[in-house]
Amino acid sequence: MRFFWRLHTGGVIQLEAGTHTITLEKPKNFSPIEQDVNPSGTSPIQPHKIYFSKV
């Protein structure tokens, strides 16, 4: 999945229930390149957090 909504770092996104593959736009200078997540029991103020590290 690619998000182009000019998401701010630390921004909350809303997705339908189920498994999603998350990645970031270019340049691909981060790790891991993509992550599968299946969040449950989340809310806008208690979101599932996904971390990418700059390499």
Add this chain to the structure above:
Amino acid sequence: MKTIQRTSVLILFLILTGCAHYLVNAPKPNYEADFGYRYLPKAQTTEQDKIYVVLAFSGGGTRAAALSYGIMEKLKATPIQNGSKTLLDEVDVISSVSGGSFTAAYYGLFGDQLFSDFKDKFLYRDIQGELTQKLFNPVNWFRLMSPYFNRIDLAIELYNETVFDQKTYQDLMNNGKQPFIAINATNLTTGSQFTFTQPAFDILGSDLSILPVARAVASSSAFPILLSPVSYNNYPASKGFDLSKDIKNGLKDKYNGPNPRRYMWAYNQSVYHTNKTKHPYVHLMDGGLSDNIGVRYIADNFSHSSGFLFQRKTAINELIIIISNAKTQPPESLDEDESPPNLIDVVYKTATVSMDNYSFETIQLISDILKISEHAAREILHCQAIIDEHCSSGYKLPRMGHDFKVTLVEVNFLNVEDSAKRQSLLSLPTSFNLSEQQVDELIIVGGELLDQSKAFNELLTRIK
């Protein structure tokens, strides 16, 4: 002598029927990720382009085509940003069904020519009468005897030659400045929506680019029983093709998982890739059978992570969804008679009752999706205000990743204030033959209903 005559007639018959075959969609041996008619953010999108407009055009024959034309005309007459452009310039996506697909496809192919040509080329014409004439042409009787040539193929020929000037999806692609046109039909086997895009054709191992747009529009408007389904070949998978992440994730979650609706969406598409032996063909009918409003495609794109709403390259301030809903409520007399309705009434009701109910649910669905998004933004702001008031730590909650205002406008005859006019519009037939006066009234009503919408006027004050 008689034998020669008989043989000649037989040969002529075989030639005429044997040659008659629907236009076959082309195979695509090699998959190319960026090839073909697929959603891409507008080429001219800039940082200043902060408005994202999506239109949904419902089914309803010429009535629907004229109503959506009226909305387009109103958008063209609506200057924004100090008159530097019109709201029509901002339209990014049009999702259409059945009658609405004629307006959407014509605008996608010919742009502003819509406003000079389309009335005479489609809206004012007696398309039904012309189709009937074709049916009574003896040459076509022979062609219709072929099992591979049906009534719908005559309609495709008519639309292709007299409305869409034999334009193909390649022509649609060449119009880079026009919005993305999503023409929707219904897959008769799965009952699911089929949208004419290259990603859908990738699953069929096929190339959409050389398909006449008329064939897609005819598939979208092939009303059950009156017109026959439109058939497409499902070819062996293109070399290098794999199902999208969305479909794979949907399948991985199973039916009893967190999102059965997405599972069914994924399953209904995937079978045409994973089980081609069982599905060597796809038969499509009127898009109204799966969604008569054209909104499901938008809702899916709002929900699915590969949807067009996630592919925007710059931030936006406004998301505008305008629905042209040409639904009618003709006076019912069925309950006045003790005897059960006749077969024709039952067939008509069977084809339309679920369509109408589903349309209502679909509009509620997109409304709920947008409300959830707005509610989330409000919840964060509300909690942040409480934290700011009671905590001195300065802790900041994460903000919404997408921060924009949403405007949802449904243009519906039920909103016409004058009761006589409303009843007249709600009684219009679903056909491809309306009088010029009826068409003109529908065009005016489309603009007027948009004009009187509170949400639309609030939007205009923000973006004028």
